Amino acid sequence: MMSVLRRVDFIFLLLLLAMACIGLFTLYAAVHQGDTSLWWKQCVFWAVGLSCFFILCFIPTRFIAMMSWPFYLLALFFLALVPFVGDIHMGARRWLDLGPVNMQPSEMMKWALVLMFAHWFASRDAGNWRSLLIALILAAIPAGLIVIQPDLGTALVILFTGSAIILAAGLPWGWLLATLGTSPFLVYVLWLNMHAYQQRRVLSFFDPHNDPLGAGYHVIQSTIAIGSGGLFGKGYMEGTQARLHFLPEQHTDFIFAVLAEEGGLLAVGVLLLCYTLLVARILFIARRARTRFASMLCVGVASIFVLYIGINIGMVSGALPVVGVPLPFVSYGGSALLTMVAALGLVMRVSIESTDKIPWQRPSNPIA
Amino acid sequence: MHNSTRIGFEHRIALFYMILIVVIGLLALRMVQLQWVQHEQYSLQADDNRLNxxxxxxxxxxxxxxxxxxxxxxxxxxxxxxxxxxxxxxxxxxxxxxxxxxxxxxxxxxxxxxxxxxxxxxxxxxxxxxxxxxxxxxxxxxxxxxxxxxxxxxxxxxxxxxxxxxxxxxxxxxxxxxxxxxxxxxxxxxxxxxxxxxxxxxxxxxxxxxxxxxxxxxxxxxxxxxxxxxxxxxxASIDIELQQTAAAALGERNGAVVMMDVHTGEVLVALSMPSFDNNAFIQGFSHKQWKRWMDDERHPLLNRTTQAVYPPASTFKMLTSFAGLRHAVPLSHSETTCAGYIQLKTRRLRCWNRYGHGHVDMAKALMQSCDVYFYELSKQIGNQKLHDEALMWGFGEKTGIAIPERKGSVPRVKMYQGELMIAGIGQGSVTASPLQVARFAAAIANGGKVLRPQLQAGVKPEIIRQVDVSQASLDKVRKAMRTVVSTRGGTAYRVLSDTAVSVAGKTGTAQVVAMSQKSRKAKKNQLNHHKDHAWFMGYAPYENPRIAFAVIVEHGEHGGSTAGPIAKQVINHWAEKYL
Missing domain, CATH: 3.90.1310.10 (Penicillin-binding protein 2a (Domain 2))
Structure with missing residues (x-):
């Protein structure tokens, strides 16, 4: 046990703890006027998450790789159940009632696919069209199930994450360019398959002022909150947009606006810096990793974070359409936080293994 | 890993670093745009949200x-x-x-x-x-x-x-x-x-x-x-209790009662009947009600104290007297004989008393309101001088009261002799509002000060004009006005001699339509709206004047018997309250 702890990446750990502080600090400002019990719950989630993180430091990546298929199939199974027994929230059937806990199988699938793809390309090259095709099918099945829920945001996150791993796994540059060339057509097909409410959201995004009391209201108010924060903010717990509840969903998806309003550009800079350092550190660990599986895993985790950060801040600041994506480590929400901290646990394990003098596993992988 | 694969992977990681920097960079740019460049605008919007x-x-x-x-x-x-x-x-x-x-x-x-x-x-x-x-x-x-x-x-x-x-x-x-x-x-x-x-x-x-x-x-x-x-x-300067008394005295008849302070011009009574209930304007009323007021032949919305002008009739005779005394025309200090009429070339001007007053001087003419004397007097005064005298005493001009008013008219400068003589007894081309007549009475009482009538209590009195009138003239006219009330034979003697204070006054009977003596006999058949208006004006107390008043009763016929009792009741009430 000591040998594991001695090899812990302290920079990475420090960044994680910094995220915990920023997250809890901001969340308190968002909920202090209403239900402060939410803040205490989030503290508990952090505690549980860090425990998972700690436990995962001891689980060999070899074992994780072994679990990829079962985990993927389990997630797929749950996902397939949703259309039949899922609960409906706000027009979409996303939740599964598992006795004491409600879960979103689409959330689980995001991480399952990262593991699955990392495992798949650990021994295969993305330049091989057959392995690539199977990988695409592995991604398309859950993505399709998620689209019909409908939850376009998560489906896109899954497809982008999968693409990121494919890219890391050696997709030939020519193929990449070909894909980018055909994507406008794909976007058009996607648009035709969107639900009316999703199309409305996208449209209202282009001019949120068209519909100030409907879909555009959230974005207008969050943009005002961010802009009025200025360089140094209005002061902790002093944001008028947040305090007077002009800002909707301020403890979940729109919490970034609270931070930006009260802390100004300064706080935003600190947050963006922490995110950058964290993701950069994950990529650094990916480069250093002993096995191809571990590298792919880290790349997958890093891309999920970048996607979340980009989509969330982009949407809250009115630069992207409103898609229900949390701000990593800051938004309130147990399952999202737990999975993200756990994912960092996996990355930490990769880091620990990479500093080991003696290989922990079979000395080489098939294509290395 | 083989070296080539290794290097390829390094390239891929480098690509991911780039993607990371680009994504974070774009977000940072967006934040700079919102929080730095557009900060002012969003601050205003946030304030707009929260401030009310x-x-x-x-x-x-x-x-x-x-x-x-x-x-x-x-x-x-x-x-x-x-x-x-x-x-x-x-x-x-x-x-x-x-x-x-x-x-x-x-x-x-x-x-x-x-x-x-x-x-x-x-x-x-x-x-x-x-x-x-x-x-x-x-x-x-x-x-x-x-x-x-x-x-x-x-x-x-x-x-x-x-x-x-x-x-x-x-x-x-x-x-x-x-x-x-x-x-x-x-x-x-x-x-x-x-x-x-x-x-x-x-x-x-x-x-x-x-x-x-x-x-x-x-x-x-x-x-x-x-x-x-x-x-x-x-x-306000109004005394609502006196106003009530005036209203009760006027009763159902149409008319106006004005009473003012002879020194300050404060208006104590300004009653105009018929009236309307101004509460209706606050609570709202129907179009029908409005139409009823507008179409009512009695004109309830008209303020008769200032906005209606009538011939001042015999109340104007004091003015003719002042003109005569000022210019010392012969008749002002002699007498004439009233035979009940005066014969012009083509027409006969009658005195109200068709039996005539016999020998009359100015004092007797005022006391008994002899028309013939004033026909003669005004003939001697002439157009211009009568015109000027009327303007001096505030006729033909607005009184300066704060509410809307009409200015009436004075004897014209160009008149035929017959017209002049009729103007001399306050008929014909002369008209005045009850307020103007009351103010005239006040000016007689206060020694020729033409005041601006005030509606607010306690404001500084405002003398519009001091009429240059001799004390002798004033005394003569005042004395005559006193005899109207105090002496047997005075036109108001029967009604006002027992008033609580000594009153000096003058009756008036304003002709609505000119008619011959003959038709006057058929009064029973006379249409109501052809009947004469009854005036009574004056001041009190005679010795030490404090209030002046004017009462007009539309179609009330005789000044003394119709308008007089109203004035008496208001004066009595005033005396009871203020003396």
Whole structure:
């Protein structure tokens, strides 16, 4: 046990703890006027998450790789159940009632696919069209199930994450360019398959002022909150947009606006810096990793974070359409936080293994 | 890993680093744009969200009579108001409220238009003058209706309604120019009478309160407030009790009673009958009612004290006397013989007494109101001098009172002799309002000071003109006016000789249509609106004058017997109160 702890990446750990502080600090400002019990719950989630993180430091990546298929199939199974027994929230059937806990199988699938793809390309090259095709099918099945829920945001996150791993796994540059060339057509097909409410959201995004009391209201108010924060903010717990509840969903998806309003550009800079350092550190660990599986895993985790950060801040600041994506480590929400901290646990394990003098596993992988 | 693969992977990781930097960089740029470049604009929007300026209503000043009796007061009532910008669905709100107030579709539509027309951040009155029983069910449910509020308001009430409505005037809704000045549509402004004259003192000023509100429009805290300035209370010069006495004395007849202070010009009584109830203008009345007032042949909306002009008739004879004395024409210090008429070339001018007055000098002519004497006198005075004298004493010009008035007319400069003679007895081309006649009486009493009639108690007297008149002339005319009342044979002797104070006065009988002596015999058949107007004017007490008055009873025929008793009752009441 000591040998594991001695090899812990302290920079990475420090960044994680910094995220915990920023997250809890901001969340308190968002909920202090209403239900402060939410803040205490989030503290508990952090505690549980860090425990998972700690436990995962001891689980060999070899074992994780072994679990990829079962985990993927389990997630797929749950996902397939949703259309039949899922609960409906706000027009979409996303939740599964598992006795004491409600879960979103689409959330689980995001991480399952990262593991699955990392495992798949650990021994295969993305330049091989057959392995690539199977990988695409592995991604398309859950993505399709998620689209019909409908939850376009998560489906896109899954497809982008999968693409990121494919890219890391050696997709030939020519193929990449070909894909980018055909994507406008794909976007058009996607648009035709969107639900009316999703199309409305996208449209209202282009001019949120068209519909100030409907879909555009959230974005207008969050943009005002961010802009009025200025360089140094209005002061902790002093944001008028947040305090007077002009800002909707301020403890979940729109919490970034609270931070930006009260802390100004300064706080935003600190947050963006922490995110950058964290993701950069994950990529650094990916480069250093002993096995191809571990590298792919880290790349997958890093891309999920970048996607979340980009989509969330982009949407809250009115630069992207409103898609229900949390701000990593800051938004309130147990399952999202737990999975993200756990994912960092996996990355930490990769880091620990990479500093080991003696290989922990079979000395080489098939294509290395 | 093989080296080549290794290097390829390094390239891929480098690509991911780039993607990371680009994504974070774009986000940072967006933040700089919002928080630095556009910060001002968004700050304003955030303030716009949270700050709300609420007007604080002022209370209109009250008007009392000279002794503090209320003439125009504010009665407490409840108002249902709505702040338009805090209501998302105004139509729905009105529909939900309608069962409580029995609003039909039409009324709802009208209210909706009203709510949309007014400034969105200021309360709009939906229902006014509600008592607590009506408002209580809504007041208890206010939390269900954001934007709705119950305010304690006031509405104007005139306790003496009919008695002083011409004088008080009434309030009306604010017009666009007032809204542009920052008034609320719910405010009222004085549109006629004293309510209008004293508008600037009575109105007061709105205050306002800067509030911080949350997203649901609820007030969180008051950041700043400026208290409203209440309207000032104004004391009118009117004595409402004397006004009541005058009204009771006048009864059902049409006419006017004016009484003023001979030294200050303060108007104590200004009664005009028939009248209307100005409370109706506050509570609202139907188009039908308005039409009834407008079409009424008796013209109840007309203020007869200032806006109606009548021939002053014999009350003008003092003026002719002053002109005669001023220019010392022969007849002013001699006498003539009244045979009951005077014969001109083509027509015969009659004295009211067809048997004639025999030998008459000025004193007797005034006492008995001999027309023939004044026909002769004015013939000697001439057009220009009579004209000038009339202007001197304030005829033919506005008195300067604050409410609307007509100026009447004086004897013209170009007249035929017959016209001049008729003007000399206050008929023909001469007309005057009761206020002008009362002011003439006051000027006689106070030694020739033509005053501006005042409607506010205690203001500084304003002498418009000091008439250059000799003491001898004044004494002569005053003495004659005294004999009208005090001496057997005076035209008002029978009626006013037993008044509580010594009165000097003059009767008058204003012809409405010229008619021959013959037709006068057929009075029973005479149409009412062809009957003469009855005047009585004068001042009291004779020895030490304090009040002047003028009474006119339309179609009252004889000045002494019709207008005289009214004056007597008011004077008696005045004497009882003030002496």
């Amino acid at each position: 300026t609420i007007p604080l209503l002022s209370v209109r000043g009250e008007i009392s009579d000279r002794n503090g009796k209320p003439l125009a007061i504010n009665q407490t009532s409840y108002q249902l108001v709505v702040i338009p910008e805090r209501v998302k669905d105004k139509k729905k709100l009105l529909a939900e409220l309608s069962p409580w107030f029995q609003w039909d579709e039409k009324k709802q539509l009208r209210l909706l238009r009203k709510v949309k027309k007014d400034r969105a951040d200021r309360p709009v009155i939906l229902e006014n003058k509600l008592d607590w029983e009506h408002i209580a069910p809504i007041a208890a449910r206010l939390h269900q209706f954001p934007g709705l509020d119950v305010q304690v308001g006031t509405h104007r009430y005139y306790p003496y309604g009919f008695l002083v409505s011409h004088l008080m005037g009434y309030l009306s809704k604010t017009q666009k120019k007032h809204l542009d000045m920052g008034m609320l549509a719910s405010e009222k402004i004085g549109s006629t009478g004293l309510e209008r004259v004293w508008e600037s003192s009575l109105h007061g000023q709105l205050g306002n309160q800067l509030e911080e509100v949350n997203a649901r429009g609820r007030r969180i805290q008051v950041l700043d407030s400026k208290a409203p300035v209440m309207g000032s209370h104004v004391r």
